[in-house]
Amino acid sequence: MSHTLESPLLETLRAEYVALRERGLSLDLTRGKPSAAQLDLSNALLDLDLGADHRDAAGTDLRNYGGGDGLLELRRIFAELLGIPVAQLLAGNNASLQMMHDVVVHALLHGVPGGEPWVGRDAVFLCPSPGYDRHFAITQALGIRMVSIPYLADGSLDLPSIERHLADPAVKGMWLVPQYANPTGSSVDETTARALAAMPAAADDFRIFWDNAYAVHHLTDDEPAPLDILGLAAEAGHPDRFFVFASTSKITQAGAGVAFFASSPANIDWYRHHTSVQTIGPDKLNQLRHARFFGDAEGVRAHMRAHRALLAPKFALVERILGERLTGHATWTHPTGGYFVTVYAPARTATRAVELAKSIGVAVTPAGAAYPYDDDPHDSVIRIAPSMPPEADLAQAIEALCVCVLLAEAELGA
Secondary structure: OOHHHHHHHHHHHHHHHHHHHHOOOOEEOOOOOOOHHHHHOOOHHHHOOOOOOOEOOOOOEOOOOOOOOOOHHHHHHHHHHHOOOHHHEEEOOOOHHHHHHHHHHHHHHHOOOOOOOOOOOOOEEEEEEOOOHHHHHHHHHOOOEEEEEEOOOOOOOOHHHHHHHHOOOOEEEEEEOOOOOOOOOOOOOHHHHHHHHHOOOOOOOOEEEEEOOOOOOEOOOOOOOOOOHHHHHHHOOOOOOEEEEEEOOOOOOOOOOOEEEEOOHHHHHHHHHHHOOOOOOOOHHHHHHHHHHHOOHHHHHHHHHHHHHHHHHHHHHHHHHHHHHHOOOOEEOOOOEOOOEEEEOOOOOHHHHHHHHHHOOEEOOOOOOOOHHHOOOOOOEEEEOOOOOOHHHHHHHHHHHHHHHHHHHHHHHO
8 A cells, every 4th residue: 555545544643653752752661660749658667766665576586587477466467457367478578470480490409299399390380471571481481381371351260271281280380360450450259269279180289379469459449359279279289389479569568568478387387398498587666667657457458448539540641541442442451459460562563563652752661571482472562550650740641652553553554
C-alpha cells in the first residue's frame, strides 16, 4: 500500500509522535516501585526511638545474635493478615525474592522433604503467563527449564493444562502470585486453590511457590482476605505442597522492609535447617520497628488504606486515558488491587510500541518480559506500572504510550 493511500491515519499519528519527541520527555513506567509520597507514609519508621527496651516478649536481646524465626510480635501481626498459623510463619530480612532464590537453591542442592536433590535432573517449573519477570529470572539463572502456562480468556488459571503437565515427574515447581497477580491483577479463587492443593502430581516433591506479594494491596473498599492455602493443602492430603512468601516491601520502606516465609511444619523445619548455615538471625531491630509502627494487624490495614488513597487515583487515570485512546484497538486489565495494568496490544505490535516509546523518552518494561525467556508468543503484552510517577507525569506517559500503540498498529497495517 502506498504512503498516499494510508496517510490519513498514519500521518496524523506520526505528527503526534514527532510532537511528543520534541517535548523531551523523561518518564518511567518500568517497575512497580512505590512513589515518594507512599514511602513518606512510613517515615516514622526511620525516626522511631526504640528506647532502652531491645528485648522481645521471650526476653531475647534483639541487638544480639539469635532469634532465627524472627520477631514473634511481628509474626503474630502478619500471621493474622496472611491467614497462617504463627508457628508456620517466619520473618526474615527485607527481600522475599531472596528467600525464593534461596529456597530454589536449597531444593537444587539438597532436595525438599520427600525428594532428592533437583540438581542434575531435568527439573521443570510451570510459569503462568504473563507473570512476574523476576520469578522467571531466578529459574532461568539456575538452569531450571520453564514451561509457560497461558491464562484463560477470563483471566483464570488453565487447570487442565497444569494437571497434564503434573503427570510429568520432571515438573518440580510452579510460580504463582495468587492475589492481584503481577502483571494481570487476577486472583486465585478458593475453587482453584482447592484444585491446586488436591491435584495429583507424578513428582512427590512438587512445590508451588505461592508469592503473596500483594495480599493487602487493595485498590477498592473490597478487602478480601488471603486464602488459607496451607489449611487447604493439609486438608487435600498434600500439606507440604506450598511455599508461601510475602513482604512489607510495598507496605513500608521498599528497600528496608521485612520478608516472610510460611509453609508446613516439615517444610519449616527444612528451611530452618538450611538457613541456619547462612545466618545466625535476621535484622530483629528492623522487625521491632515494624511491630511498634503498626501495633497490630488493623494498623497494617489502616496504613494500606493510606496507600490506596494515593494509588487508586493513578489507576483511575490510566483507565480513563486507555479508554479514550485505545478502545477498539487494544484491551487491558481492570485491577482491583496490586501494582500493574496489563495492556493487550494488537498481535505483533508490543515490541514496536515499546521501542517507539523509548525513542521519545518513555521507559516501559520490555515487551516479552512477562513470559519465560522473554517469549511472548503473540508479541502483545505491555505492562504498565502506574505507582511511581506523579499524576501529571503519569498522564503524559500513558498518553504517549497510547500514541505508540496506535502507531505500531497503523504501521503494521500499512
